[in-house]
Every structure is written in C-alpha cells, then in structure tokens.
Amino acid sequence: MSSSTHASSPATGSAGSTGTGAAPAALASPAASTARRHPWRLPLEPVSPRARWLLGLSFFVLFFAVWAAVTFGGLVPKTFLADPLTMAREGVMLFTQYGFIGDIGMTVWRVIGGFVLAAVLAVPLGIAMGAYKAAEAFFEPFISFCRYLPASAFIPLLILWAGIGETQKLLVIFIGSFFQIVLMVAVTVGGARRDLVEAAYTLGATPRGIVRRVLIPGAAPEIAEILRLVLGWAWTYVIVAELIGSSSGIGHMITDSQALLNTGQIIFGIIVIGCIGLVSDLVFKLANRRLFPWSAIR
Template structure:
C-alpha cells in the first residue's frame, strides 16, 4: 500500500474510478445502516428506499422536472453573468498592476459580503421575479471569481513575458499570446470551482418569492416534515453538480491539451 500514498504521485484512471465508487458505496451503506437499523427515526432521516420513492413521486405527481429546469436556468444565468464580468476584469487586474491597485481593495471588500444579505435590497430593486434570484447567484460568484482569475494571471511565469518581449512582442501580443494561453487552463478550473459555489446560492435565492425550483420544493417538503423529498432534492443538486463538474474537466482537457499533467 505504501507506493499508493507517495506524495503527489498520480493515481491510475481505473483505480481512481474504483476508489470514487467505493466512497459512494460506503456512504450509502452507512446511511442504510443508520436508517434501516433503527438508529435514526424516519422523521429526521428518511431511508434510501423511502427517499427514492419520494423522488419518483415528485416526478410523477408534482412536476419536479420543471423545478429542476428552472433551477438550472437560474444557476447558469447568474454564473454566466458573473463570468462575463469577472474573467475580463480579472485578466486586466492580473496583467496590469495599476488596474489591480484600483479594483483590488473594493473587490476584496465585496467578496466578504454574504449574497443572502442582499436579498431584501434585491427584492426592493428587482422584485421577486427571476432577475432577483439570478442576481443573488451573480453577487455570490462574481467577486470570488475576479480574485481567482487575478491571482492566476499575475502568477504566470515572468520569464515567459520577458522572452516574448525579447522576440519583439508588443503589449497586446504579450496579453493575448502569452498570458491568456498560459492562464486559460487554470481560469477554466476556477470557473468549475465557482460554478459549484453558485449552486450553494440557488437555494438561498429560491427561499423568497419562488413558485418553482428545487429550493422551493425543499422548503415545501420541510413544512410537511417530508425528509425523503428534502434529501432527494439535495441529491439532485449534487448529481447535477457532479455531471457539470465532469463536463468541465473533460472540456478543459480537450481545449487545453498543453496543460495535461500540470
């Protein structure tokens, strides 16, 4: 076993898959023992079977597919708005120190503000419609992403920039032909991570004034103490997040093959 735990030594893809599946198996095994063994009352934690039954009922009787579609749209709309602003701004801040000096203090201040605290203001400004929910996700994502992109771009090796100037590159060429290609794989990775954070804000966004969505369903289930429906809704978010995470990883490897193994 000791060779497997060599620091920073890569794991074979097949072994990685097996270990990942084993973790899920142990999780469901522990969940089943806790519920079917009577250690936890159903009022507090539904069993895996009851959760699956509740999920099937959600799709058949309550149109849960529409709730999923609405929530996915909200997350990706807010995330797309955040990425459209944060990525260019982060690149400029990382590449040009005066731009960083101008924005850094404000962005560092704003990223500590909880997105949920803006909900009363957003309701006042945008009502309780879709825009309010998308803006909650936008606020929760944009400032974190700006900082991450800035750190990535500013961390590009200086010798690459110096070599470009030596070969006759101009300022725009250095940004477009050196900094961007070098930073793009990590920026894509930052987008993957922040998308995960965006999913954590959607439930908060759907707490107020929502008539559809996964968060709305979870709150309704809470009123009836239906832990099966609540757990199923949480699992659906996790499954969607896992799928998008895997897609981001595959797309990153395909778009930026030069970064493989970094």
Template sequence: MYKPLEISKGAEFMPNVNNEEKSLFFMIKDSFTPRQSISPQVYAVLGAATFGLVLILWALLTYGGLVDSLFMPTPTAAANAAVKLFTELGYSEDILITIIRVMAGFVIAAVVAVPLGILIGTYTPVEALLEPIMSFIRYLPASAFIPLFILWIGVDEPEKIAVIITGSLPQLVLMVAVATRKVSGDLIEVAYTLGTSKSAVLWKVILPSSLPAILDAVRMVLGWAWTYVIVAELVGASSGIGYMIIQSQRMLSTANIFVGILSIGLIGLAFDYCFKILQRKLFPWS
C-alpha cells in the same frame, strides 16, 4: 518506478502471496507517491467506493434505528420519494428551472468577471483601481441582499439571477486575477527580450499560460453559484429545487428534502466532470 530488484526484495515479506497479488500491492504502494498518476479505472473505482461507503453508513444509521426517520429517511424512503416527485409532482421541471437560473446568472457573471480578472492580474493600475472594491464586495453575503433585491426588482427571475451574480462575480474576478498573476515572470521577460510588443505579451503569453487555471476557477465558482440560487429560491419562489425543499420542510417530508439535496449534488458533479473533460480537451498540456 520500482526496479525489478526492489520488487523481488520487498516480496520476501509476502511469501504466501501469489505474483498477481504482489503486483497489485506494489501498484497501490506506488500510487501513494506524491503527484503520481493512476489509471482512469482505478480512479473510478476509488471514487465509487467513497459513495458506496457513504451509502452503507446511511443504511446502518437508518435501517439500524440509530436515527429516527423524522430526521433521516432510509435509502428506500428517499428512493420512493424521488419516484413520486418525478412521476407525480413535476420535479423535473423544478430541476430545469433551477439549472436555467444558475446558468443565466453565472454566465453573466463570468462574461464580466473573466476579463476584469485578467486585467487586474496583468495591469497594476487596474489592480489598484478594482481589487480593493472587489475584495470588499466578496465579504458581503449574497443572501443579505435578497430583501433589497425583492424591494428593488421584485420576486421574479431577475431577483434570483441578481443574487447569483452578486455572489459569483467578485469571487470569480479575484480568482481569475490570481490565476493570471501566476504566469511566470521569466516567461514574460523572455517574450520582451525576443521583441514581443506589450499587447502581444497579453494575448500570446499571459492568456495561453493562464487559461487552464482560469477555467478551473470558473469550475470552482460554479459550485458556489448553486448555493446562491438555492438560497434565493428559499425566499419568494414558486418553483425550483429550493422551493421544493422549503415546501417539504413545512410538511416535515424529510425524504423529499434528501432528494433535493442529493439531486443538487448529482447535477453539480455532472457539471464538474463536464468542466474537467473540457479542460483536458482544450488544454491537454495542463
């Protein structure tokens, strides 16, 4: 924090600025200190400003005629398309179906991946047994399995859920393992020195220390799960956001495609903030 002497010293270079503006200047300056926190209000304003700049750029490109409407609709056209999708074409049902698919596949993947990741990050024999195969599967694109899943289990809901599990599970396993390994070795040694048993070290030291990072890993991989479900819905689906997007592409309805993409981003942003709120509630010390 800056001392009053430093503020008054710096203020010599702004003789024509009032005290309130000087205070704002130094508050913004202090905000760029590494790892310096800012107020929630400032955070919200900066975040909204970014979206505002993107909207302004979009408007300049489309209303100014720099980009043909066939390739990029105007904000007004996208808004009109959204109204029509929700009021006439049942787009809310497509959104709900996609959310159910994402959560079903991701919850199954998380229930399996989180315990496996904790075991890999805690016990070296389990790491040697499972980490190589998980690293191998991680590099296999989930979309490449879609033709096989269609042959094996058809084009119904299990196929789309299987794509999400295939893409999410190995990524989450390895990220949870990394989060578990980051627990300080000194903390574990102190626990052993105090007479803590091996099983108690896992439950009372490793898990409480790694849970905030594990929840953060779950939040990150959930974003990837949305990518997998949209890819799955582009092939062999009769509902969902991805299905709406591919149907709009066939009809050259760029505005509908933009609505689909923007709705995915907004839903993902809502999930992201829910995870952040949950993390602050559960782990206020993190």
C-alpha cells in the same frame, strides 16, 4: 607480487559488485517495493483511472450502507431522517405527480444564467487587473471588500429592487460568483512567468501583444479551472435564492417539503443537486482537457 595481485582481485571484485549492485539494492528498497505492490500508499503517487473510479464508487456504497443501517436499524426516527427506500419512493412521486423535472430545469437555468453573466464580466476585468498593476490598485480594494459580503445578505435588498422574479435570483448568483472570479483570475494572470514576458519583448511584442499572446494563453487553463470551481459555489447561491420568495425550483421544493416534515423529498432534492453538480463538474473537466491539452491540471 602474485599474492598481492590475488589479494587485490577479490577487493576489486567486491567493489565492482558493490557498484553494480547499487541499482538492484535501490529497486529492493522498502519504498520501491511498496510502490510496486501498493502505489496508492505513496505520497503524490497517481492511481489508474479504473482504480480512481472504483475508489470513488466505493465511498458512495459505504455511505449508503451506513445510512441504511442507521435508518432501518431504528437508530434515528424516520421523521428526522428517511431511509433510502422511502427517499427513492418520494423521488419517483416528485417526478410523476409534482412535475419535479420543471423545478430542476428552472434551477439549472438560474445557475447557468447567473454564472455566465458573472463570468463574462469578471474574466476580462480579472485579466486587466492581473496584467496592469494600475487597474489592480484601483479595483482590488473594493472587490476584496465585496468578496467577504455573503450573497444571501443581499436578498432583502434585491427583493426590494428587483422583486421576487427571476432577476433577483440571477443577481444573487451573480453577486456570489463575480467577485470571487475577478480576484482569482487576477492572481492567476499576475503570476505569469517573467522570463516568457521578457522573451516576448525581445522578439518585438507590443504590450497588447503580451496580454493576448503570453498572459492569456498561459493563464487560460487555470482560468477554466477557476470557473469550474466557482460553478460549484453558484449552486449553493441558487438554493439560498430559491428558499425565499420562489414558486419553482429545487430550493422551493425543499422548503415545501420541510413544512410537511417530508425528509425523503428533502434528501432526494439534495441528492439531485449533487448529481447535477457532479455531472457538470465532469463535463467541465473533460472540456478543459480537450481545450488545453498542454495543461498539467487534471
């Protein structure tokens, strides 16, 4: 008996040690070790805000380093690609001698005007299409058809109808943004959770109350994200609108610089557009986080 007891004790102890050692073994797995040392190497693993800023900044540093090496090294003629220093000098000249700040103001105003006009009309229509299937069946075929039409193709017609003034440029941005917003908002609202809708009906909500208190609050964070994305598209439309029949704006400056083969000014104008777009994107993200703290969109 004693020998069997003593024989079973090591087995029991071994099994016990195996059971208690499962957690340390899991922690010592290659994936866990990698997560501790290099969390950025794991799929979907978040990085710290500081690391995100450093990684984003490092790409810009690498980009400008390659650009400088290519241009200063003589691999590309400066007629076709100005070096960073020439681009900076041309940018200073634009602000000090050619009133480039006024061109920037005009372009920003056109983007905001056309985009706000499109959003004010498109978001309610998209909500109606997402909430009511009859409205979706009525509007969706035509809006889907128009969504594939490039906004630039309307410029000749818009010049005939509205001239070459501000109305024409606002309409180009409106056409390029409106149909995209409508469909994306409709899809977002239509994808609401059915259990929340049924629970609201059970609590006595009316159909209009379902839209106001369930569908719109649930879709609001994603609608804000849609507007942020489409705002970036609006910048491409305004430059196209300013390339034809415009006497002001960043697109107009780029066209004049192209005629003079001044690639420094062209590149500077493109970089200014990117910087303004990046700032507006960050502001939009910050506003979305403040307005919708319950949202998972980051």
